[in-house]
Amino acid sequence: MNLDDHSHQAARARVTLHDVAREAGVSKSTVSRMLDERLPKSDSATAQRVREIALRLGYMRDVSAAALRRGSTGMIGVIVPRLTDTVMAMLYEALAKAAARAGQFTIVATTDDEPDADRRAAEALLRRGVDGLILATAREGSDFTYELAARGVRYVLALRHNGSSLAAVGDDQLGGYLATRHLIDLGHRDIAVLTGPGYATSARGRVAGYHQAMQQAGLSVRANLVVPSTFSIESGAEAAAHLLALPQRPSAIFAINDNTAIGALSTLVQHGMAVPGEISVVGYNDIPIVRRLPTPLTTVRVPFDQIAAAALDLFMAEDVTDADRVRAVAPTLIPRATTARLQE
Incomplete structure (x- = not known):
């Protein structure tokens, strides 16, 4: 029997609402x-009998047909x-769970953070009939969302956001403030920041929080302690190497995310630096691996489930x-073993 025979047989065997209604009277x-x-x-009693008959006959609700009747596919x-x-x-998993709770289904496309890839990914998803898009790729200066x-x-x-579109985000400025304030409260004054990419509002918000905390504490920021990076482990390692080559090294590093913090830690260990004895490090996001590192990472926890729920709520509104x-x-500061009071 070929595939067409199977599909025709399956179509004939499909139990419909009419079948259940006829059986239940x-x-x-x-x-x-x-x-x-x-x-x-x-x-x-009627509802219980209907459910029992539907189960016995093997009725399954045709979600796609119901979605078409509503003028939607139920896919995001x-x-x-x-x-x-x-x-x-982590964000995608949280979005998928939030969507499932709302009776929706998610499909994902990736861009490798390349500017024009957003358009290609969006077109591919829209051709598949999605009802709309949730984007974690917003870039400063891009007109894609206006399109x-x-x-x-x-x-x-x-x-990430662009200041005008509907958006669900973490309070990145607050998170950057909490990370830096934690280091200040431990006595650190020369605090470096690994800034992340300038096109991402999440990174810029965290850097703004760093400057807010330093200014509030009356501390000046040395220009050579504000080090550009991406969100990658490799850029964190390179940024830490730059800091170690300075005549006056910082006593603490605030890395814009956990990956850059992990990269920084790898360089510090390779250079024989004791963490946190000689230098403290704070990351951002609280990805699962950082609590399992040989020296568990102090970080800022982002509530991805709450962000996902807010995004779905905005999408459905x-x-x-x-x-x-x-x-x-x-967000919430999670103190662990990579930060300690500065030893004078």
């Missing part, structure tokens, strides 16, 4: 109402730089006030 609309998981579950496209980045993988809006494509930004267009979720 009720109308099709009654069966539809009793089996709709989005409605409050009825415990009436998610665009992230890469899934090899633990932060993006989406002009085409009437529903979209929400996550983790029919009307959003101007004051609610950007939802920022508060």
